[in-house]
Amino acid sequence: MYQVIGATKSRAFRVIWMLNEIGVPFEHIAAAPRSEDARQYNPSGKIPALVDGDAVLTDSVAIMTYLGDKHGALTASAGTVERAKQDAMTLWLIDEFDAILWSAAKHSFVLPEEHRVPAVKDTLKFEFERSAAQLSERLEGPFLMGDHLTIPDILACHCLNWAIGAKFPRTDDKLFAYGKSLRDRAAFQATSAM
Structure with missing residues (x-):
């Protein structure tokens, strides 16, 4: 299960909305920017972050693109x-x-x-x-x-x-x-x- 790190009053909203659109379960960790919770996943303290297994991904657009490609949802196929x-x-x-x-x-x-x-x-x-x-x-x-x-x-x-x-x-x-x-x-x- 994915973990999404970031308060919904931030760009983390985009990632959470996408996961809700495609019906993929996730755990939400409502960390504020630059908080100790956020720094556990991204040393800069920036949010959102997405944890997928051992990988930690950052930047809302990069995360959404990754999710779209991985789940074949809300995106056109790469290379088209x-x-x-x-x-x-x-x-x-x-x-x-x-x-x-x-x-x-x-x-x-x-x-x-x-x-x-x-x-x-x-x-x-x-x-x-x-x-x-x-x-x-x-x-x-x-x-x-x-x-x-x-x-x-x-x-x-x-x-x-x-x-x-x-x-x-x-x-x-x-x-x-x-x-x-x-x-x-x-x-x-x-x-x-x-």
């Missing part, structure tokens, strides 16, 4: 054009959504106060709005990669929720409805209840 398109979308979301939100978090509460530049958050909100509009234009079906849920959907929804919590501007109605449809899924609800 579909997978290359999925990976391109995943990396775009990391660059244009996740990185922006993480920068805002760092300048809000992560960095030591003397190193925070609160004024940068206005620029980050502008960047996020621009990226959200691009994502909305790319959304042609019920999911980012077509007619079924994939890793990029979990990543996008998590970032959209993060943006709401960080008081970023509301997305357009199309992207808002997309996020709501994902939040209505049973696996998302089960993860939220943890």
Whole structure:
């Protein structure tokens, strides 16, 4: 059985949601970032981590990709054009959504106060709005990669929720409805209840 290390109010939510989607059992260790519990699995204290037997994997996207490949779920097959398109979308979301939100978090509460530049958050909100509009234009079906849920959907929804919590501007109605449809899924609800 897998162990997932990390509080659900972190990127560990993505991993737990994916495991709930694919119906794979796991044990959840709700460790806070940089806590002693987290450092047992990742010396940097970063979360999430996934324990699979003797292996400890880190980084939410790497973990989700591993789980998708291992279980043949929520991902296109490696070595296919579909997978290359999925990976391109995943990396775009990391660059244009996740990185922006993480920068805002760092300048809000992560960095030591003397190193925070609160004024940068206005620029980050502008960047996020621009990226959200691009994502909305790319959304042609019920999911980012077509007619079924994939890793990029979990990543996008998590970032959209993060943006709401960080008081970023509301997305357009199309992207808002997309996020709501994902939040209505049973696996998302089960993860939220943890």
